[in-house]
Amino acid sequence: MEESNMHKNLAVIAAVDVIASNADLLSEILLRLPARSLIRFSIVCKRWFNIITRRQFSLSHSRTLALSNGLSPSGIYFYNCLTKLQKIESLSLTDDNVISLPSLQFLDELTNIIIINGDHIVEVDEFRVTQSCNGLLMCLFTTTSDAVTTRKGFVYNPANKASRVLPPVYENCADEFVYYNLISDPSKPPYYKVLCVARIDNNWYSDIDASVYEPGSDSWRRCCTVSAPEMGFDSGVFWNGAIHWIGEYVSLYFDVNSEKFGTIIMPAKLQGQCTQKIRYFGEWGGHLHLIQVQSLSTKRFSVLELDKDTLEWSVKYRVHLDRLISAFPEMVRKTALHDTQYAFSILSVIRGENEENSVLLLTISGKVVAYNLVLKTVKVVRELPGKVANTLCFNHTCAYQYVESLNPIGDKEVKEYSLNQG
Amino acid sequence: MASTTETKQKKMLILKSADNDEFEIEESVGVQSETIKNLVEDGFTFVPLPNVYTKALIKIIDYLKKHANKTDSNDEEIKTFDKDFVNTTFDDLFELVSAANYLHISCLMNMLCQTIADRIKDKSPEAVRKIFHINCDYTPEEEAKIRKANAQAFEGQFDESLD
Numbered sequence: 407m408e409e410s411n412m413h414k415n416l417a418v419i420a421a422v423d424v425i426a427s428n429a430d431l432l433s434e435i436l437l438r439l440p441a442r443s444l445i446r447f448s449i450v451c452k453r454w455f456n457i458i459t460r461r462q463f464s465l466s467h468s469r470t471l472a473l474s475n476g477l478s479p480s481g482i483y484f485y486n487c488l489t490k491l492q493k494i495e496s497l498s499l500t501d502d503n504v505i506s507l508p509s510l511q512f513l514d515e516l517t518n519i520i521i522i523n524g525d526h527i528v529e530v531d532e533f534r535v536t537q538s539c540n541g542l543l544m545c546l547f548t549t550t551s552d553a554v555t556t557r558k559g560f561v562y563n564p565a566n567k568a569s570r571v572l573p574p575v576y577e578n579c580a581d582e583f584v585y586y587n588l589i590s591d592p593s594k595p596p597y598y599k600v601l602c603v604a605r606i607d608n609n610w611y612s613d614i615d616a617s618v619y620e621p622g623s624d625s626w627r628r629c630c631t632v633s634a635p636e637m638g639f640d641s642g643v644f645w646n647g648a649i650h651w652i653g654e655y656v657s658l659y660f661d662v663n664s665e666k667f668g669t670i671i672m673p674a675k676l677q678g679q680c681t682q683k684i685r686y687f688g689e690w691g692g693h694l695h696l697i698q699v700q701s702l703s704t705k706r707f708s709v710l711e712l713d714k715d716t717l718e719w720s721v722k723y724r725v726h727l728d729r730l731i732s733a734f735p736e737m738v739r740k741t742a743l744h745d746t747q748y749a750f751s752i753l754s755v756i757r758g759e760n761e762e763n764s765v766l767l768l769t770i771s772g773k774v775v776a777y778n779l780v781l782k783t784v785k786v787v788r789e790l791p792g793k794v795a796n797t798l799c800f801n802h803t804c805a806y807q808y809v810e811s812l813n814p815i816g817d818k819e820v821k822e823y824s825l826n827q828g
Numbered sequence: 829m830a831s832t833t834e835t836k837q838k839k840m841l842i843l844k845s846a847d848n849d850e851f852e853i854e855e856s857v858g859v860q861s862e863t864i865k866n867l868v869e870d871g872f873t874f875v876p877l878p879n880v881y882t883k884a885l886i887k888i889i890d891y892l893k894k895h896a897n898k899t900d901s902n903d904e905e906i907k908t909f910d911k912d913f914v915n916t917t918f919d920d921l922f923e924l925v926s927a928a929n930y931l932h933i934s935c936l937m938n939m940l941c942q943t944i945a946d947r948i949k950d951k952s953p954e955a956v957r958k959i960f961h962i963n964c965d966y967t968p969e970e971e972a973k974i975r976k977a978n979a980q981a982f983e984g985q986f987d988e989s990l991d
Contacts, residue, residue, distance in 0.1 A: 417846075417881035418919045421926040422961045424879070431929045434937065438945035445981035449953045449974050451962050508980040567977075 426453070433457055437470050441565050441810035464566070464812035468541075468592035471811065477540055477592065478691065479807035481507045483564075485535075486769050487751040487804050489792030494535060496808070497767075497774060497788060499756070507808050508564040510535070531555065537803075539644045540590040541565065541811030542598055548581075559586040559600065561815055564808065568815040575617055575626045576604040583608050585639035587649050589662050592813055596620045601649060601660060603639040610636045616660065616667070621815065629665045634658060641803040643687060645694040646714055652687045652696065652802060673710055673719040676700045686752040687802040695722070695755040702747040702798060705731065709755055709766070709779065723779040725766060730784050736771040739794075749794050753805040755779075767805070842874045843889070845882040853889055857896045862932030877930070884920075884927040887913070891936060914943040917991065918959045952986035959990055 425432055436444060436457060444467070448455045457463055471477050481498040496507035530549050537544035545560040559572035576584050583605035590598040600619040605612045614634045617626040637653035644650075648659040648668070656669045676683055676698050685707075686697035694712040696719060711722040731737050731748060739747045753767040753774065765776040767787070771794045774787040839855040841864070858875070859865040867875050877885065894909050914921065925940040948956055957964055964971070975982055 417883065417923050419961075420846075420879070420881070421884075421919075421922040424926040424929070425922055425960065426962070428929070431925070434929075434941045435925070435944050438942050439949050442981050443949045445978050446986075447948075447953055447956055448978075449966065449971050450956050450960070450964070452965050454962075455974075506980060506983060 429457055433463060433466075436463070437467055440476075441467070441471075441812050444812065445566065458812075461814045461816075464814040465592075465597060468597065468811050468813045469594070472540070472591070472593035477809050477811065479809050481808040482754060482767075482805045483507065483510065483535060483538070483543070483808060484753050484769075484805040485801070486790055486792060487799065487801050488749055488769055488771070488794045489790075490795050491792040492534075493791075495790065508567075510564060535806050536586065537588055537641050538806035538808070539588040539598070540592055541809035541813055542588055542590045542815065543806060544586055544588040544600070546586065557581045557584075559602070561588060561598065561600065563811065563813050563815055565810050566812050566814070568813065570621070570815045572600060572619055573624055573626065575602050575619070576606070576615070579604045579606060580608050585642075587639070587642035587644075587660075589644055589649060590813070591662075592811060596622065597813060598815070599662070601642070602626060603660075606631070614639065616665075618665065630667070632667050634667075641801075643689050643694065643803070645689045645692075645712075650687075650694065652684055670712070670717050673698070682800045684802045685800055686755065688754055688805070690755055690807075691757045693722075693755075693757055697752055697755070703745060705748060723764070723766075725777070725779065726782075727777075729782060730768075730770075730775065730777055733784055734770055734773070734775070739798075747798065749798055751800055751804065754807075840873070841868065843885065844874070844876045845880055845885045846878050847882050849882045849885070851885065851889055853892070854896075857889075857892045860892050860896060860933060862934075863930065879930045880927040881923065884923040887920075887924060888927055888931065888933070888936070892933070895935070910939060914939060918944070918947070922960075950987045952988050955986070955988050955990060 425435075432454075436447070436454075439447070444458050448458045468477075480500045481496060483494050483496045485492065485494060494510055496510070498507055530547055533545065533547040535543050535545050541563060543562045543564065545562055546557055547560055548555055548557045550556075556574075558574070561570045561572065563569070572586070585603045587601045587603070588598060589601060592598075598621065602617045602619065604615050604617075606615045607613070613631050615631045616629045618629055619626050635653050635656060635658075637651060637658070639651050639658075642649035642651050642660075647663060648661045650657055650659045650670075653672070654675070655672055657672055659668050659670065660666070661668060673696070683698045683700070684696070685699050686695065688695055696710045696712070697707055698710075699707045705727045707725055708721045709723040709725065710719040712719055727748060727750070730750075737748050737750060739749055741747060749771060751769045753769060756765050756767060756776075758764045762778070762780050764779045766779055768775050768777060769790060772790050772792075774790060776785045776787050778784070840852050841855050841858045843851045843853060843858070843864075845851070855868060859868055864875055880888070891909075891913060894906060898906060921940060921944055925937065925944065928936040928940055948959065951959070956962075966974075
């Protein structure tokens, strides 16, 4: 008995030693953990820290997650279009004990990054998230240095705080005609790219020019120039291997592999005087959704989905807001012309694993609510600060998915959550 | 149990564990391990395994036998077997994973690594240290610094249990 116990202990000690000393074996186990667990386990010991923060490990981890369909969003960052507040909010969407998303209050860090990049005294004037793709955020910030204002593109991973300031591009174009879009495919190198689209003649009717940035490079590569309808090219939605943008009559896409533009016919335009008919355009779980409304007085609308094969839009869900409006009468607004309007902004269509879990996430006065698209039930998800503005304006994309990933972004070995910080 | 005549027809291998126990298995069962396969290809029929202890080896031979007889019809049975196989203590899992790694049995490695990962993912760093028999080599200041820099990853309640 004693002998067998001794053997058991020997065997356990031997096995623990093997795991501790064999980095490949330990990595095999760690690669299968979620990003959040890994960041937490970086304090287990220095050896674990060194493995987890290694660039190659981060890349393998993102790739493993991508190949096992593990890159589902665990939350969203969003702007509340209904208020004049420009503060970015966050919302966790998981059922477990994750309370919040990583904070984006990193203006101080930003200033550090700019100094590292060789500038002198730099003030960050404005900072905005414009898009997200598989765990990475596309951000824009404007800075003032020696009275010159510059806008820069910035790629950020909130999970491991990895970041990259993009080199300048289209410097002769006005900022309002330059659009940055992130394309991230963690399953294969180069893991992410940035597409910049610009109206080269600085007007809404001019041709658009596209350039691509890949990590490891210091400059942009020009792809093509095409004519394009009057529309914006920010907040592109990555779906089915292409970045999609929505316009009034057609939607445009940029195919990542062929690096060519294409068009998709829009669904029939809704009647009515409203200028902001497109209230939502976004992707969830491989589904591309579009919501159009007739007017600000609309209570009824459809959620459309684009078919992957035919590239045609069809109705996926029909929404009637009666129940929501009676539960939250503060949504009702009477205008001077005795018109009745309903104040809501659509954050996201969220497809559940089961159809009964598919919800429409909306902001209304002071709240985020989830409207179940199948069961037609309503749930308050959280309270929100700020008062609804007098004039309603909308953005068809105001929520940005948060996907936990260790994508290291930079092309150099950087210990992002380093011991030697500061 | 195979009959005597059958046993004679099949090529057999002898595996010897770190604690000097010997096990006779069919070659076709053994070669699911890349390590054993390479030795067999070099003409060995006696395979000493100085890194694999008897207890783990018995379980692994069970696993290899079960998986060698994989057919379309016993899929469910193998799933149940696998589920029971990994339903054990962390110490046993570590022994098995280190043996599977030495023997290069990739499907078993995948299953064991995934099981360990799933069972630790919600645990506290302190529990993980105990489970992996790791002594923390950070100073309290160093540890506090990493915690502060990644505050969000430390929010919430974590599982402190060691099983």
